[in-house]
Amino acid sequence: MSTAEWLCTECGATNRKLVPPGEREVHDRCVTCRAKHVVTQGERPVRWEATAKR
Ligand SMILES: [Zn+2]
Incomplete structure (x- = not known):
């Protein structure tokens, strides 16, 4: 698993999610x-x- 880091477009918070390879x-x-x-x-x-x- 790899970690995807993304920024919320609504509040700007940083989120992380584990993502399967590929x-x-x-x-x-x-x-x-x-x-x-x-x-x-x-x-x-x-x-x-x-x-x-939405
Ligand atoms: Zn947010």
Whole structure:
């Protein structure tokens, strides 16, 4: 498992989620404000790109 780190677009909190090897997109909720996000792997391995999902 690798760790995906993403920034919440609603409150700016940093979130972390364990991701299985080879996975490039995960769904997660912000631990602080509970906003749903789709998190996709960006160019950098650790910091992933988060998009709010409504
Ligand atoms: Zn948040």
